[in-house]
Amino acid sequence: MSTRHELDLVLGSVPAGTPLLTVVLTCEVGTALGRVLADHSRGVSRQEGFLRRAHADWARQLPQIPADLVIDNGAVPLAEGVQQIRGALAERRER
Numbered sequence: 001m002s003t004r005h006e007l008d009l010v011l012g013s014v015p016a017g018t019p020l021l022t023v024v025l026t027c028e029v030g031t032a033l034g035r036v037l038a039d040h041s042r043g044v045s046r047q048e049g050f051l052r053r054a055h056a057d058w059a060r061q062l063p064q065i066p067a068d069l070v071i072d073n074g075a076v077p078l079a080e081g082v083q084q085i086r087g088a089l090a091e092r093r094e095r
Contacts, residue, residue: 024070029052069084
């Protein structure tokens with residue numbers, strides 16, 4: 001998860017005039033819960049209450065993030081998501 005403030009910090013270090021493409025990856029909390037429960041190397045994020053709170057926070061942050069592309073990686077297969085990013089990059093280059 002990231003916040004608008006964190007994104008601004010990262011983008012603040014990008015040299016002026018650099019073309020940017022901001023891609024946000026997200027998924028439903030149920031999808032995330034299934035993933036973290038299957039990953040025994042995870043820590044606190046395996047706790048359902050923590051994960052649900054984090055997703056609620058993310059839902060509040062998302063509208064504040066100026067994304068060029070938002071991909072629900074729980075619903076969009078990896079190859080399709082890659083194609084969407086490539087398409088967005090190609091469009092960006094044409095501008």
